[in-house]
Each structure stands twice: as structure tokens, then as C-alpha cells.
Amino acid sequence: MNPSSASSYERVLVTGGAGFLGSHLCDRLIAQGCDVLCVDNFYTGSKHNVHQLLRSPNFELIRHDVTFPLYVEVDKIFNLACPASPIHYQRDPVQTTKTSVHGAINMLGLAKRTHARILQASTSEVYGDPEIHPQPEEYWGRVNTIGVRACYDEGKRCAETLFFDYWRQYRLDIKVMRIFNTYGPRMHPNDGRVVSNFIVQALRGRPITLYGDGQQTRSFCYVDDLIDGMLQLMDSPPEFTGPVNIGNPGEFTIRELAEMVLRLTNSKSTIEFKPLPQDDPRQRRPDITAAKTNLGWTPKISLEDGLRETIAYFRATLEL
Numbered sequence: 459m460n461p462s463s464a465s466s467y468e469r470v471l472v473t474g475g476a477g478f479l480g481s482h483l484c485d486r487l488i489a490q491g492c493d494v495l496c497v498d499n500f501y502t503g504s505k506h507n508v509h510q511l512l513r514s515p516n517f518e519l520i521r522h523d524v525t526f527p528l529y530v531e532v533d534k535i536f537n538l539a540c541p542a543s544p545i546h547y548q549r550d551p552v553q554t555t556k557t558s559v560h561g562a563i564n565m566l567g568l569a570k571r572t573h574a575r576i577l578q579a580s581t582s583e584v585y586g587d588p589e590i591h592p593q594p595e596e597y598w599g600r601v602n603t604i605g606v607r608a609c610y611d612e613g614k615r616c617a618e619t620l621f622f623d624y625w626r627q628y629r630l631d632i633k634v635m636r637i638f639n640t641y642g643p644r645m646h647p648n649d650g651r652v653v654s655n656f657i658v659q660a661l662r663g664r665p666i667t668l669y670g671d672g673q674q675t676r677s678f679c680y681v682d683d684l685i686d687g688m689l690q691l692m693d694s695p696p697e698f699t700g701p702v703n704i705g706n707p708g709e710f711t712i713r714e715l716a717e718m719v720l721r722l723t724n725s726k727s728t729i730e731f732k733p734l735p736q737d738d739p740r741q742r743r744p745d746i747t748a749a750k751t752n753l754g755w756t757p758k759i760s761l762e763d764g765l766r767e768t769i770a771y772f773r774a775t776l777e778l
């Protein structure tokens with residue numbers, strides 16, 4: 459289904475709507491004529507990300523923490539609230555798990571009461587450090603339950619469990635999306651995510667820090683492609699619940715990424731090697747067969763084109 463076909467005047471709640479992905483989603487929903495309620499506690503998000511929407515009569519911004527119940531009337535819920543980068547989610551790991559688990563319970567309760575369709579922004583991290591590549595949705599994952607990443611990984615896994623239990627027990631209309639590495643304008647400049655890290659370091663002429671030997675691979679999805687996939691999933695037939703991988707299967711080593719960023723920024727930065735952090739996966743790549751088959755979705759934007767847009771954004775915001 460075409461993402462632009464979402465019907466007008468729907469009341470749509472976006473939790474984490476002032477974050478990186480949430481703000482792009484709010485932009486698209488407003489452009490489609492939806493009535494958007496953006497809920498955020500501004501832990502990692504900012505009003506600045508949605509300032510372009512504040513004048514729209516269809517946009518409403520509420521400061522609220524999803525670990526507390528929320529009483530509003532809505533038709534659709536996109537549940538994105540959760541810090542996504544290790545630096546942020548490890549700062550207060552107990553709150554991270556609470557945000558995923560209590561946040562899911564609260565939003566599922568809201569969906570149950572209002573009969574809203576609800577989409578969960580899950581993550582490729584549910585696969586942990588995987589033994590199979592690329593990862594299909596049937597793979598159950600390999601997560602260290604007591605490691606420093608567990609607050610995020612296990613929180614997201616438990617949220618998926620809750621979504622499917624609400625579906626089985628109450629026939630809730632659910633969608634579960636497993637998001638792989640996504641990048642683009644409005645990423646945080648200092649959150650330690652590899653794309654923003656490299657771009658900021660290159661633009662500032664500082665050494666580019668590579669963890670390990672740089673041969674670990676990642677796939678990088680541009681934010682516009684990701685939001686297309688999210689909207690298409692939300693508008694898919696009720697019987698399609700997911701979980702569905704959304705990401706770009708193009709696989710690059712971290713070293714290749716560093717070299718591409720250096721070339722596109724014309725930077726003279728050097729490359730500096732540091733030890734690999736604990737539980738850092740060696741390889742991560744989505745199998746997007748299910749997204750292709752069920753949603754007709756494939757990513758369209760090349761890494762090089764997406765990086766150009768992202769670099770332009772950081773050049774403008776860092777005032778270099």
C-alpha cells in the first residue's frame with residue numbers, strides 16, 4: 459500500500475515523537491493531514507526537532523513519560539519512546555527497561571481502551587550477537603541477559619512479548635517492526651552512534667575512532683526509507699502483525715563507512731583504533747524478504763546519497 463494513502467483526520471499518537479525517528483514520522487503524518495499528538499519526556503529528544511510543526515493546528519506536543527499511564531483518545535499509536543543509543547540507554551539502565559516494559563504496558567492499555575491500532579518500534583538488537591546472517595524474523599536471537607546492553611535488548615524483547623500477548627489475549631490490532639541501524643538528519647551529534655560520530659569527527663577535523671579492527675559490518679538505512687516502511691506497516695492488513703525487519707541489507711564494514719565519510723566531507727581526519735566495547739555484535743544485516751513480500755517495501759536511498767544529506771545537516775547545525 460502507498461504510504462501516502464493514510465486517511466486524513468486520523469488521531470495519531472507518536473510516543474518519542476520529539477526524537478530522531480519520531481520527529482520525521484510526525485512531519486510525514488502532518489503532511490498526510492493526520493491529527494498528531496506527540497508525546498515525549500525530552501530525555502534524548504528535543505523541541506527543536508519538531509519546532510517546524512508547532513504552528514500547525516493539527517500538531518500537539520505533550521511532555522509526558524510513558525512509564526506513567528496516559529489518557530487520550532486516538533485511532534493509531536506509534537510507540538517509539540525509548541533512548542536508542544548505548545550512551546543514552548546505559549546512562550540510566552533501570553529507566554531504559556522501565557520505558558520499554560512499562561511504556562509498552564501503558565500504551566497497549568491505551569490501545570485496548572480506545573481500540574487503536576498500535577505499532578511497536580522494536581529493534582535488531584533483539585537478535586543480540588547473532589549466529590546467523592542475515593537475520594530473518596524467525597531467528598530467536600542470542601542476547602546476554604546480564605550484560606550492559608541487556609536493559610535495552612531485553613526491554614525491547616519483553617515489549618514484543620507484551621504486544622503478542624495483548625494480540626493473543628485481547629485481539630489487539632498490533633504491528634511489530636524491528637528497526638535496523640538508521641541514520642539521517644536530526645541524529646544526535648554526541649550519542650556515540652557510528653554514522654553521527656564519524657561525520658562530526660570528520661567535519662571537526664578530529665581523528666575518526668574505529669572500534670576493533672573496523673571489519674565488523676553494519677547495514678545503514680536512511681531515515682526516509684525507514685519512515686516509508688513504518689507507515690506501510692501501520693497501514694498493512696490487520697492479519698499482518700509482524701515482527702518485520704525494516705533496514706537496508708547493503709552491508710558495509712565500519713572501515714568502509716569511515717572512508718566514505720572522509721571522502722564526502724573532504725576531511726583530513728586520521729583514523730584511530732580503539733578496543734571493541736562489550737557485547738558489540740560483529741555483523742548485523744537484515745533479511746528483508748518479509749517486508750518485501752508483505753508490504754512491498756524496499757529501501758531506495760543509497761548510503762552515499764543518504765550520507766550527503768546527513769553531512770549537509772550536521773554542517774548546518776554544528777556551525778562549522
Ligand SMILES: NC(=O)c1ccc[n+]([C@@H]2O[C@H](COP(=O)([O-])OP(=O)(O)OC[C@H]3O[C@@H](n4cnc5c(N)ncnc54)[C@H](O)[C@@H]3O)[C@@H](O)[C@H]2O)c1
Pocket residue numbers: 473474475476477478479480497498499500501502503504522523524525537538539540541542543557561579580581582636637638639640641
Ligand atoms: N535509530 C535507530 O537506528 C533505531 C534502531 C532500532 C530501533 N530504534 C527504535 O526507534 C525508536 C526511536 O529511536 P530514535 O533513534 O529516534 O531515538 P531517540 O533517542 O532520538 O528518540 C527516542 C525518543 O523517546 C523519548 N523518550 C525516551 N524515554 C521516554 C519516556 N520514558 N517517555 C517519553 N518519551 C521518552 C526521547 O526523549 C526521544 O525523543 C526507539 O524506540 C528505538 O529503540 C531506533
